[in-house]
Amino acid sequence: MGLVKILLADYSGHPFQVQLARELARRGHTVRHVYSASFQTPKGNLTHQPGDPEGFEIVPVRNVAVFAKGTFYARRRQEIEIGHAFARQVADFRPDAVVSNNAPLDTQRVFQKAASRYGAKFVFWLQDIYSEAISRVIPRKLPVAGHAIAAWYRHLEFSMLKSSDRIVAITQDFVPILTAKGVASDRIAVIENWAPADELPHYPRDNDWAASNMPEGLRIIERNEAGFTGAPGEDAVLLGALACLAAEPDLRKRLGDNGRAYAHKTFDIGEIGDRFCAVLQDA
Known part of the structure; x- marks a missing residue:
């Protein structure tokens, strides 16, 4: 061009x-x-x-x-x-x-x-x-x-x-x-x-706002295989995902790597x- x-x-x-x-x-x-x-x-x-x-x-x-x-x-x-x-x-x-x-x-x-x-x-x-x-x-x-x-x-x-x-x-x-x-x-x-990304402020990930406001069920997570999602109130789904992640360190790493790769690519x-x-x- x-x-x-x-x-x-x-x-x-x-x-x-x-x-x-x-x-x-x-x-x-x-x-x-x-x-x-x-x-x-x-x-x-x-x-x-x-x-x-x-x-x-x-x-x-x-x-x-x-x-x-x-x-x-x-x-x-x-x-x-x-x-x-x-x-x-x-x-x-x-x-x-x-x-x-x-x-x-x-x-x-x-x-x-x-x-x-x-x-x-x-x-x-x-x-x-x-x-x-x-x-x-x-x-x-x-x-x-x-x-x-x-x-x-x-x-x-x-x-x-x-x-x-x-x-x-x-x-x-x-x-x-x-x-x-x-x-x-x-x-x-x-x-x-x-x-x-370079203009975003950095705060602790675990905070009161995140605990009460971060929505579940985001398609972006599913599409990029970056984690598990569930609708609000689906306690069994959440507990099952937590148990799965606790038992499988390789899965935790893969999902985290996928999320990081998506952010690097999308915000580049x-x-x-x-x-x-x-x-x-x-x-």
Whole structure:
């Protein structure tokens, strides 16, 4: 992949997206990372750090007024407003490729049109299928118009997905949903989310929060043969797993090694960067 200009837009400003932006810049690409400073959510490392690569910049965009999170019509107006702010970044930066993540559908619509207007490839990084959530919530809040609004957003979301140059889905579960709506499977790449391991704080594993909040039954453990799972309340399953692990040291080691290998592979920003570069190359 030749060196290109990449605008990576993460509406939320979360940690691993800006880590990816830094990684792409370390590879020699010119990268502008844009996020909404008005959207109220925990943010990642969004200030310039010593050692940040050349060609990397972080640009916040903002709404004029405080973000109206709980009111549908006011929120929609502000999401369109931020979409135009993202679009101005496209006009100013003139990227070869745009990667958009976590953007509400009204924001994404304005943003995608700007990418097309200025000839940039558009990669839709799909964290969630927003129109499904809208279809559950809006008809309850707006009984008269809600179903028509939900139908519009379903049409809008899948139209934008179909017109994107590439889609990065965070789970294989999204693929059959996308293909059923007419998205070509060869335009979909599955790259699971990760965490910037070097930014994670280290605390004792055995703590009160973990004892009361860590869920069982995670598919990731089963898929990678990294342990046993059971639903809450299945005491016999838990006791059986503990007895098995206590009696079989080789099994304990194998499961632990598998879990460690999964974390090293999944959180390796170099490998993740390779996969995103392949997506951009094919866009």
